[in-house]
Amino acid sequence: MKVKEVSQLTGVSVRTLHHYDDIGLLTPDCTTEAGYRLYSDDNLATLQQILFFRELGFSLKKIKELLTSPAFSRQEAFEMQRKMLHEKRKQLDSMIKTIEKTIQHGKGELVMTNEEKFKGFDFSKNPYEQEAKARWGDKAVDASKKKVAQFGPEIQEEMNRIYFNLAELRNTSPSSDEAQEAIGDWFNMLNTNFGTYSLEAFKGLGEMYVADERFTKNIDQFGDGLALFMRDAMAVYVEKGK
Structure with a gap:
């Protein structure tokens, strides 16, 4: 769609659409040899999202930061x-x-x-x-990576060992003795190397493993469904520990 057609469809002025392009917020997928901006369906989906953010009081600068974040979904x-x-x-x-x-x-x-x-x-x-x-935000994406990076390969090796162990158990009950012992190793490893985790914080971390697709993707590299299994096992561990 040409910029005028997008303007008529959405109610956003041509001038505003040009401004979005100029600041790198919404750049059309194609520009003709004559200089006409052509917007794809994907561009329109992005524009819709921009307008929702605007309705919620976000500045254009903040919207651009979010849309260009590696963590954005x-x-x-x-x-x-x-x-x-x-x-x-x-x-x-x-x-x-x-x-x-x-x-x-x-x-x-x-x-x-x-x-x-x-x-x-x-x-x-x-x-x-x-x-x-x-x-x-970028800080939220990078925080866990930086925390792991500051430790030596021994810590990473220990984390992988626990992940692989849990992956072997992921088709069993999260409340089984074996699963609870393995998830207990995870709890102890976190508290030993990454600060103090209360039981509630540990449970919240497990929820994040499933709610945040970045965590899910990384954890499930060790076995499909591992993130979900760990979340459930962590919840059981917390209930037993109260």
């Missing part, structure tokens, strides 16, 4: 944007109730407290941006 972003929009709707519903009460208060139909007059307002730093930054 389009499908995950859509799912998170849906969650954020639901949260925003709740806030807007609260503000609508506040303004309705304010109108009634002005008519003398009810009395509002000062606290009620400001219910629904939130001037804190964009919570959606913070969540997205934590999820896809």
